[in-house]
Amino acid sequence: MIEPNMATLITLLFTDARVDGTTLGAIWRRVIDRTFNCVSVDTDTSTSDTTVCLASGAAGAVDSAAFEQALYEVMLSLTKQIARDGEGAEKLIEVCVDSARDAEQAKTVAKAIVNSPLVKTAVHGADPNWGRVAMAVGKCSQYDDIDQERVVIRFGDQEVYPVAVDEAGLARLSSYMKGADVRIHVSLNTGSTACTVWGCDLTDGYVRINADYTT
Amino acid sequence: MIEPNMATLITLLFTDARVDGTTLGAIWRRVIDRTFNCVSVDTDTSTSDTTVCLASGAAGAVDSAAFEQALYEVMLSLTKQIARDGEGAEKLIEVCVDSARDAEQAKTVAKAIVNSPLVKTAVHGADPNWGRVAMAVGKCSQYDDIDQERVVIRFGDQEVYPVAVDEAGLARLSSYMKGADVRIHVSLNTGSTACTVWGCDLTDGYVRINADYTT
Numbered sequence: 001m002i003e004p005n006m007a008t009l010i011t012l013l014f015t016d017a018r019v020d021g022t023t024l025g026a027i028w029r030r031v032i033d034r035t036f037n038c039v040s041v042d043t044d045t046s047t048s049d050t051t052v053c054l055a056s057g058a059a060g061a062v063d064s065a066a067f068e069q070a071l072y073e074v075m076l077s078l079t080k081q082i083a084r085d086g087e088g089a090e091k092l093i094e095v096c097v098d099s100a101r102d103a104e105q106a107k108t109v110a111k112a113i114v115n116s117p118l119v120k121t122a123v124h125g126a127d128p129n130w131g132r133v134a135m136a137v138g139k140c141s142q143y144d145d146i147d148q149e150r151v152v153i154r155f156g157d158q159e160v161y162p163v164a165v166d167e168a169g170l171a172r173l174s175s176y177m178k179g180a181d182v183r184i185h186v187s188l189n190t191g192s193t194a195c196t197v198w199g200c201d202l203t204d205g206y207v208r209i210n211a212d213y214t215t
Numbered sequence: 216m217i218e219p220n221m222a223t224l225i226t227l228l229f230t231d232a233r234v235d236g237t238t239l240g241a242i243w244r245r246v247i248d249r250t251f252n253c254v255s256v257d258t259d260t261s262t263s264d265t266t267v268c269l270a271s272g273a274a275g276a277v278d279s280a281a282f283e284q285a286l287y288e289v290m291l292s293l294t295k296q297i298a299r300d301g302e303g304a305e306k307l308i309e310v311c312v313d314s315a316r317d318a319e320q321a322k323t324v325a326k327a328i329v330n331s332p333l334v335k336t337a338v339h340g341a342d343p344n345w346g347r348v349a350m351a352v353g354k355c356s357q358y359d360d361i362d363q364e365r366v367v368i369r370f371g372d373q374e375v376y377p378v379a380v381d382e383a384g385l386a387r388l389s390s391y392m393k394g395a396d397v398r399i400h401v402s403l404n405t406g407s408t409a410c411t412v413w414g415c416d417l418t419d420g421y422v423r424i425n426a427d428y429t430t
Binding site: 042043044045046047115116117118121122124125127132135136138139141202203204206207208210211212213 | 421423
């Protein structure tokens, strides 16, 4: 995932909460699905990424919902740190796809955007290039219910498609795109499900780190 | 933006052969499936790729098989030129996957290899990194019939996995990887179907061309 030459990520999370194994397993899978399984630096997966959560019980019983939320917040923070620490990365990209038909459609489209080399280089160049975002949605051609006339694209809070950006908006957008965090928000308007994924820009640094050594 | 599934690419091919529309349409689709639909510079597709083949009939009747082969050779040449001309490309990568279960498996695995940023940067760095090729095969996790113990990986004619390369082989391989054309050959040993796809290395040039302008 991240480390050059087959990233191998091993994550160990310890808690003193008292949670039985079955419950903890179910919570952990839900949390991982929304965090670590939503990060991609370069689409390339490793054979040995592992996450483990261990609960000692020393702190006694906990509220299950509050515990799951706390785990989620810790793992979300780690997920963003992974993306921000990607090889050569200079910017964190967060892509939220909402109003999707189902979770699978939301995640597939979000991953297509965050993994697109053209979107990643546009973000690197601080260019609010909504055409490339639309392209990435369009290449998910397996979904015939996505109608380009109904898709809405935003960078940060600024809508860029279909409503064109005015001069003042463009000035704000230009400043936003130069920041270290760029959020791309796409509403598909095919349903009511959302997914957020994280990645990073594609830079000369990525190429150098991964090309300039031999095995 | 080059992965014709049909970058904005318009190809017009003219022939004086006399071929009826139905036959020409069928031949053209078969040829495009093995050529233009097998090239990818960066996975990013365009809305408007088009190929058209027009036959005037002025040269009279032709042998259909010979005509199809001739069309294939022209389109294969153009396909390799597209890959070699990719943004910032310095090397052509040809990936052949054979002994696959079916055409869909062969093409999916071949595309995973040719599109892997880690494989593309390894080729850019002239590194015969078979581990990254194995990683790209492994990320096609939808195929549970692919057994890593039975996969064979070659760069050019040199087997690199599972049989390890000796000193003499490594010297030849090092020289081969510095060439302008790199061929990666993977045998899956799940069946008897093959597919060849084309792409290019990932370079600083790609990043600069796609990041350093605004829209």
